[in-house]
Amino acid sequence: MTEPLLRVRGLKIGATVYPPGEKPRDIEIVHGVDFDLERGKVLGLIGESGAGKSTIGLASMAYGRGGVRITGGEVWVNGRDILKAGLRDIRRLRGGEVTYVSQSAAASFNPAKPIMEQVTEAAISQGKFTRREAEKRAIGLFRKLGLPDPDNIGRRYPHQVSGGQLQRCMTALALCPEPDLVVFDEPTTALDVTTQIDVLAAIKEAIHDTGVAALYITHDLAVVAQVSDDIMVLKMGNMVEYGPTDQIINAPREEYTRALVSVRQIEHPEKLHRQASPVLSCENITARYKGTKFDVLKDVSVQLYPGQTLAVVGESGSGKSTLARVITGLLPPSGGRIVFSGRELTPDLKSRPKEDLRELQMIYQMADVAMNPRQTVGTIIGRPLEFYFGLKGEAKQRRIQELLDEIELGKGFQDRYPAELSGGQKQRVCIARALAAKPKLIICDEVTSALDPLVADGILKLLLNLQKIEDVAYLFITHDLATVRAIADSIAVMYQGRFVRYGTKTEVLSPPFDDYTDLLLSSVPEMKLGWLEQVLATRKMESAGN
Amino acid sequence: MHPILKLVSQRIALGLLLLVSSSAMIFGLTEALPGDAAQAVLGQSATPEALENLRREMGLDRPALVRYVEWLGGIVQGDLGTSITNRLDIATSIGSRLSNTLFLAFWAAVVSVPLAIFLGLLAVRYQNRWPDKAISGVTLATISIPEFLIGYVLVYFLAVQMGWFSPLALINDTMTLGEKLHSIALPVAVLTMVVLAHMMRMTRAAILNVMQSAYIETAELKGLSSFDVIRKHAFPNAIAPIVTVVMLNLAYLVVGVVVVEVVFVYPGMGQFLVDAVVKRDVPVVLACGVIFAAIYISLNLAADVVSILANPRLRHPK
Incomplete structure (x- = not known):
């Protein structure tokens, strides 16, 4: 068997917390996690807040946010343990081999610089492409990600494009240096459902076309089911279940995974109002x-x-x-x-x-x-x-x-x-x-x-x-x-x-729905495989029929 | 109309209004002081009749408002009035003084502003480590010591003991630029030390504030070096507060050099103003006051305009 692109063994991550009125103390937030990621595959990391999923994602770039430190284990990327690598080597890894897409593109783009400069920066500073090559590549990515006016959008400043567009630009930023692995950290969570579905489709297509591997971090199982090959369920820094997407969604083994899959199934039949006068x-x-x-x-x-x-x-x-x-x-x-x-x-x-x-x-x-x-x-x-x-x-x-x-x-x-x-x-x-x-x-x-x-x-x-x-x-x-x-x-x-x-x-x-309600309802991700393709195909047929 | 043009023209109009009101204040304050130009010319022992005659001759018997409007009208046309001690045109005598002061302030700024910003960046890069503490400590020390003391200490060691510089910063038109710079090296050094700390600390604070932003993390995850992260991503977003404090210090360099000029016997505005105050030469004091006010207001106006221009949301509206 060939060496996987990313191999994580016994990863432990700690942080210093400052409880009010007490001395700061060290806690462990990820307690030894193992997984492998082959080239070109997508692994979904799923869990509630505090599960350690973002922290694990950033660990694959040897990065700890704030007071977070990697305290133990091994993270192998392209055949070397990056936790033992020097600063220079880590800098080559970040932005070159592994890139990152954050939840809030609006906050993650520098407001003082045009988009193009930021999208191509890593590729140029890593020496992977010349400026001209990187810009050509960026425009190609803008086009692939379905951004309007791909030739010129790079000249705009972040505040001049919408949230959904900026999230696609962030994806272009991550893909521009031709990385081996992209860490997607809740890339669609902050978007409206009708925007989310388009961005999700764009991301999925870009992953497929470029053959890049991805860690897809989200709390939304229905979303991750659309893009990933495997899913790992995390809870409080421990792995709960790890398996192919199909198995996790359709035949979860663990109680916690079942709870996540079945969530949002409150039955609430509507009540008829008894009184005549409204409050x-x-x-x-x-x-x-x-x-x-x-x-x-x-x-x-x-x-x-x-x-x-x-x-x-x-x-x-x-x-x-x-x-x-x-x-x-x-x-x-x-x-x-x-x-x-x-x-x-x-x-x-x-x-x-x-x-x-x-x-x-x-x-x-x-x-x-x-x-x-x-x-x-x-x-x-x-x-x-x-x-x-x-x-x-x-x-x-x-x-x-x-x-x-x-x-x-x-x-x-x-x-x-x-x-x-x-x-x-x-x-x-x-x-x-x-x-x-x-x-x-x-x-x-x-x-x-x-x-x-x-x-x-x-x-x-x-x-x-x-x-x-x-x-x-x-x-x-x-x-x-x-x-x-x-x-x-x-x-x-x-x-x-x-x-x-x-x-x-x-x-x-x-039904029958008006156009907007139809769009809204059909955009809500469903917990089944192939939902995204199905919706997009239906929409394509409808727009072709019109 | 482009929103930037609108904002900038608003600021300029406001600046002009401020300038006019400060000229009124300066005029009003000198009016409120006991005694006037006639009194100053004739001295304490003058007879009331002589005073009355001179006042009529100088036009001082007319209402203050009339004289203010006349004075203001003169300034607008470049006429700052006549000195009462030597009967010379003030504009001519201030001209060379002002250019000397601006020369000194300019070179002090050329040294101190880039140095302060560079030290600020360095302090952020090595935050809470020894370079940061050393920079903070040294600049705090230089700002805490009164400038005349620093001046005399420098004169004692570098001029008197080592003989590298002249203790007096005398310049004239026959000197080459190199000679002039050598001559003003010590006052420039003192001024730099005085303004450095404020600008450096503000740069540090403004950048540290920006360093909390998510886009800094993005830059770090691009594999940029720490210094590039600060220089390319943090600094452009911290320009507005930095420019404000830089302009305040530039204004100080021009307006506040009185003490340093006196220490080095430099032929600038400061000395001129001090002489005029001593001799109760009211028209000269007025003229100096208005010039200082104009410099102060225009530098702060420039800071405002740069802050507006530094905001990409205003520069590139949707």
Whole structure:
């Protein structure tokens, strides 16, 4: 058997952590991982955050991010152990033999330099190509990756192209020096689903055409199933399962892999509303931001009934978060009115009575920045109790404990600080804080987007459960259709500031679809092999038929 | 209109407004001081009648606003007025002084700005290791010692003991450039030491701030050497804060050289201003004040414009 391109043996990676109020200590985050990667093959590394997948990917470039160090094991690339290589040799490896595509191309491109210069830089500085050759190669890659105007796009600056285009440029950057291995670190996670599918197809084709090997890192099993030959499932720095993609998806052996495969299967039949009067009714809302000349929301009307969930779904920039800002009064609308539990809301937050503020609560995407890091969980949850109900002392403590029980956190949590909680626990505390006000409506703005799938599922189940107990209505803003299926009673599909489709869940998710909803629904990756090709083939046929 | 043009012209208009208001302030402040030019000419023992006559003759009896507008109108046309001590045209006598000061400041800048930026880059490259600490320590020491002391120490060792340089930085038009440079070497050295630390530390801080960005990681993963990462990727994004502090220091080089000029008896603006203040030559003080204000404002204006131009989002709008 020939030597594999990448051979990892007993890889151990450590880091120094700085817990608040304690001495810094060293921890191990990857506990001995083995794998091989043949030339031209794609290995998917999958796991939740903290699984060590990015760290392992970067280790194949002998790189540790921040305080991360490779503490043991061997990483063989092209027949030499790079952990024993000198600095000069490692520099030749990085950008020459192994290249990297990061999650956020927007942040990974230098804003001060044109794209072409950055795409060709490694190839030129490694002496692999002359400037002229590298630029010709880059233009070829731009064309292959489906970028518009491939001959000239390299002259643009990163801020002049869209997020999806920049992610393709990043792929071109990685492929330009003709590497043997590319590390793709969540390359499509930050993109909208309709953009993701195109970028994914472009990446897959580029991998296939150039014959490069790849490590494809993602938390999304459905995505990795489309591109990889083998998959390795990681959990907390340990390998859980390692096998061909087909086996991992269709016949997972381990319990954890099965949980990942079956995730997002919450059954939630829609509830019919019993009451005649809606808790929230927006009528012909139009809104624009100060100093801009176009309406972000155009003539939006929506009703939400008590104890129901309305999911507002759309891509970034569609206006869904603006709708939340208008309802909460952060952005007074330029037209239309909002009726909330039978009374009209004033457009401006400052002039709203306390009762309106209490009955309308909000939960945000980033739980960590929505909490004061210097307050304990008890203080955070206790604040609305004092502010709205004037609770003090024993009564307040009792109520805090009740709320903590409701969010399944139990005793001992009220004295903890946000930094001591996991992502899911933080979001639960934010939910408890919203519930403390006994609201009639909670606006949930992408509340599960920053969480791992299994944790997100727990949050969704909790929200559904709480809805039953408290009879609270949710306005659920999300870009994720799986979340919508799991939680919504009615759905509004938003595109460029308008509702393109609005109705009960069954109505919205049953054909015939309008073009945009069809595009949106068909772009959500499915957990089966060959899904990507199938969708693209269908689309090709449809566009040929038109 | 291109957004850059708009922003730049806004800045220039603002700069002009600032210049006019600072001239008003300078004029107002000299008005507010007790005594006036007539008093200065005739001295404390002058009779009220003589004062009255001279004031009428010099036009000082008219309202301040009228005189301000007249004075400002003169400046716009290049007429800075007449000195009351030697009755000479101020513009002519300032001319050579100003060019001497600018000459000194220019060479001090030529030495100190590249040196400061290079040391800043070096400090980042070897962050928290001995070169960084050495650079920080030395520059901090030179900024902490008063400039006249550094000046005298340099004069004592390099001029008096070693005899390499002249203790007096005298220049005139008959000297060649080489002779002039040799003559001003010591004041340039002192000025460099004074401004180096500020610029170096700002460069270091601005670049370290940028070094946290994801695109620095991208550059490192391209296999570039650490110095190339800093020079090619971090530095271009740190230009705006660096230019701001560089311009502030350039302004200091021109405006704040009074002490150094006096130490080295250099025939520049500083000495001229000090003489005028001593002799209570109000028109000269006014003229110097306005020139200093103009230099200060235009350098800061330049910093603003460079910061705008350094922003790729403004330079290349969507």
